[in-house]
């Protein structure tokens with residue numbers, strides 16, 4: 001069996017297609033242990049990720065407006081070719097508001113990107129519509145896979161099929177579900193420089209031992225290590241986020257006042273979410289004609305007790 005037919009076969013056994021809230025196709029990935037993930041063709045947005053016990057791990061707002069073309073508030077929307085308001089495009093760019101297609105014949109990925117049999121490949125090609133606001137031809141391929149141990153893995157490949165080079169910024173805008181924002185901490189970003197979106201993107205150096213939350217946070221941590229941890233004491237679990245090709249980490253919690261101002265977000269929901277995004281923001285990617293960029297993010301869940309030690313070992317390359 002050739003590579004292509006093998007991937008189609010795997011795709012059929014490991015997935016089903018349902019409809020999302022707008023009647024748009026949504027792919028359900030399930031691994032043999034019962035973990036699952038859902039990916040909508042609208043925006044290629046991961047809308048759910050559940051562990052073997054069926055517990056949801058990503059945040060979705062109860063006030064989310066399930067109405068195309070807007071991205072739904074929660075899950076993992078993709079920010080491209082612009083993060084935030086750092087360019088002339090709509091906030092976070094346009095691909096999160098576009099219809100993607102299933103890519104039946106994706107170019108092969110290196111073995112370490114495609115170890116799981118449970119995956120789906122999506123594709124978005126530049127269209128006349130986006131050429132009006134962003135005059136560049138590209139192909140954006142996203143593979144979402146669910147490993148046997150339940151890890152969620154997203155691999156983005158952006159190819160420049162233009163005659164000229166173009167630049168972009170990017171983020172996996174990842175809404176993690178947490179028990180209580182005041183009780184969580186992020187390890188791996190301490191001592192880094194960050195740009196503070198709440199102070200006109202001014203640059204500061206992180207002083208704390210870990211990031212904790214007691215007010216609004218909207219920052220881009222620069223040149224972060226390739227593994228960071230979000231510790232949730234109450235649930236006794238930790239999200240480990242591994243990333244490749246994604247130097248920066250955006251961290252966002254709107255806190256009380258901004259939550260009340262957002263129509264698609266409950267007043268108290270800031271207590272149960274934090275966005276921790278593998279991203280490329282400070283130094284945009286520059287792709288020459290014919291070149292391809294890859295950005296990979298993998299999220300695992302581990303018991304909290306196990307985490308700090310493992311984090312240290314992984315960083316020192318011993319794990």
Ligand SMILES: O=P(O)(O)OC[C@H]1O[C@H](O)[C@H](O)[C@@H](O)[C@@H]1O
Pocket residue numbers: 084091092197218219250251252275
């Ligand atoms: O409301 P959205 O367009 O989804 O953006 C939500 C948030 O995303 C990022 O974290 C930005 O840094 C924030 O400034 C923004 O408010």
